[in-house]
Amino acid sequence: MNKLHSMSFGALMAATALPALAADLEVTHWWTAGAEAAGIRVIADAFQKSGNTWVDGAIAGAGGAARPLITSRITGGDPMGATQFTHSAAMRELIEAGFMRDVTEIAEAQGWKEQIFPQSLLESCTFEGKLYCVPSNIHSQQWLWLNNAAFEENGLTVPQYWDEFVAAGPVLREKGIIPLAQGQQAWQIQLMFNVLMVSIGGPDLFDKVYGDLDAEYAAGAEVAKVFKAAAEARDLMTGSNVQAWNEAAHLVIDGRAGGQIMGDWVQGEFMQAGLKAGADFSCLPGLGVHEYITAAGDAFYFPKVEDAEITAAQDALASAIVAPITQVDFTAAKGALPVRRDVELSNPTPCMEKGMEILKAGQVVESVNTMVSPDTVGRVTDLVVEFFADPGFVPETAQKEFAEIIATAD
Amino acid sequence: MADVTTTMQRPSPAHASGPKPRRAFSRRNIMIYSILFVLAVYYLLPFYVMLMTSLKGLTEIRTGNIFAPPVEITFEPWAKAWSTVCTGLNCDGLSRGFWNSVKITVPSVFFSITVASVNGYALSMWRFKGANVFFTILIIGAFIPYQVMIYPIVVLLREMGLYGNLGGLVLVHTIFGMPILTLLFRNYFSSVPEELFKAARVDGARFWTIYFKIMLPMALPIFVVAVILQTTAIWNDFLFGVIYTRPENYPMTVQLNNIVNSVTGVKEYNVNMAATLLSGVVPLTIYFLSGKLFVRGIAAGAVKG
């Protein structure tokens, strides 16, 4: 068995496994609709070529159902074969407790170190020198999406950076257009706040706050600018009464709103609605200020199992995910960026090209989810959710409370 | 507790065999019917909107008024919700989980009600020392948010070798249904006339004989209430179904959740609403049927009592 097992590495490169090792692999994920489902199909098809069977465990809603399910199944001793998870510190404890399987062997055999880019994708799930995740794609968050017509038809030029956008706000407002559409869900508010942190404050500020957890700095003048921008965003958002991010995107698409701060996945919505990047809508990475993006995204993790057949199937899935051909098709289907240096995007939009350039230039920041614990992210989220909902919440107070969170963050 | 006696001796009130309704146009009746009518609108409005939306095309939804009836009726959303909409990789709609839901609901409802009715009977008729302590704990249990107990129950089921299969899930539903159902049955049985019970004891009837021969036939109305409670809770359960089973046994609510809660892509409201209504068909049917039984149950009790 062992011999077969190690032999299969070579075979897997060609995506053909030994039939003797065929197994059913239950894969949990929360990619349930539209582009996401199309993406997971690419991975599943590539995986099934190895002769194994993909048992789909799709659960919509990461926070409400998928996370409890994943942690319960793993700690309860009845793990799934593999699970999608956000690339973050959230998985660390399960790794430390020895529930997860390391994929270092495959990574070395296939030379991931040379090909996976940026390296932080691997570093953030390396523990005691061993690799515990398979990064599948990159999603960047730091984008401002604009409906060109909403500006041009009202005698404005399409903004090139944040301050221009803020300045255009009152004009749009007068015409009955909501300047900034944002979904009300907590994670979106948190995302927007941290985008402001990176884009307005810059990568060094972001790193000092979340990386060094410098509370004094977080209470200082530099970070105050971020809170000022947040207060501006709060004014611009008034009237954006939608919950889901795609509903907010549709406000922008229909011209009822000027722009939206959201990750690159929103692009799919614009394109599905028949809008063209550049001509109909614009995208400003880093809000046109600091063009840095997070290089984090999704990853797959493998619980430890006894069954050798399942272990082999896990290996097959790991190889299938990072294989160049899967990367091209998968990221195209999902609307994300690939995790490899050596693949070319097929048919990229101008926005994706921009994203790729920024990536290649190394203008990347770590994701807040890998820098601090989910608990700290949660506390920051609660604070900014309150801040954005209440116009009476002054930025200075919010900043003070923010600094207090950073002081006790981990 | 107040003595609610002679439950069963009243002729069935609104059943076909009961007394005739009063004369139709008294002032009192006009008032009653108008209140009922206004309330009925409040209760029916969401259903109406769901139904209308499920029969519209997507373009009509985007342009039209949600209260307007469809210009062009289409059953496409219903067909799609049932058999072709994708929930992750599988594109066979709600039909995938339907039988799983049945397989989960039927034994869970049966076992939870069986256990609870015996409990309630024992608590009301055969009270033993300490019974009230356990009963109080049970009632407190009804108030604990069940999310807190997810982890320990995982461990428990694993130790019993029931984790991941239907038996485990049935057990979980039986446990979480127990507090309310036991309370329901206990209160019902304690309103059964004492003389009946005493007479049976004098005749030498034992615990189970009294339960099956006397109590069970009398308890139809409360069984109906219990069935309504449990069917709804179990059929609509999502979290337990996901956590304590595997994908091959996932109930319909998992697919419903995947259809309704997916955040990417254009929201197909018509398919969402059709899926919602489809997933509600079973409990709705049971309500409709059991509602009749509910009344008949009282009538039957009147004959036997």
Next chain:
Amino acid sequence: MSQSGKPTGLFKNLSAKIAAIPMVLTALVIFVGCSVWTIVFSFTNSRLLPSANWVGLDQYERLWSTRRWMISIENLAIYGILMLILALVVGFLLAALIDQKIRFEDGFRTIFLYPYALSFIVTGLVWQWLLNPEFGVQNAVRNLGFETFSFDPLYNPDTVLYGVLIAGLWHTSGLVMCLMLAGLRGIDEDVWKATKIDGIPAWKTYIVVVIPMMRPVFITTLVLVTSGIIKLYDLVIAQTGGGPGLASEVPAKFVFDMMFVSQNLAQGFAASTMMLVAVIFVIIPWAYLEFGGKKHG
């Protein structure tokens, strides 16, 4: 309580004791066991997994200085009181109306009860839709010509709880009606005849005679509705997600978010311990009144 079981000796009630084994096990193993487990680990700093690093009362100190928790409690109190009163009043009213030997009883009963067949998730989604100012009730009324009509409870922090209440009441009151109806139908026709002969008006009969006779039904309903209120979670998730801001946050959501989103088990356990303590404070006195004073226990 008109009780009869004679507590004489260990064996007389043996069958009853055997029959009660599932209940005893559930009570001890699940409810007591899990609660103790929860309480114990609320004194640790467990994150994603339970760990035995004792930190004393730290979790509780943090909990009570968290604004979101305070808002959650306040919201639950407001929602809970209103929901309890309204559900009982509306449920009883519906049952009393339906009990008037009306025509189409089956139809009305089904109309009032059917919302209970739908899950809270669905209830929340539908009412979110109906209360959406852009295409819901507000829009429809404006289209009728009332241009200034404004009804958007879900988007105003001051009214969002009432928006949730409308949906919660819609969902639950039918079941309350069903229970009340079972109770009303359990009351002897002779009671009505007697009060009629005495010339007591119907409303007075309800309040003075009928409702006291329905005490067991009211207790069942009370437990059912209250436990639903305390566990309020899905409805809020589907309808408002806790917003706007933190305006519709509730304790169960706090617990759940702490455990699975923030991955801070101990903090979630501390919060649920507080909920448990609150429940015990209400139930133990009730249980004492219910069982304590009675001789035939």
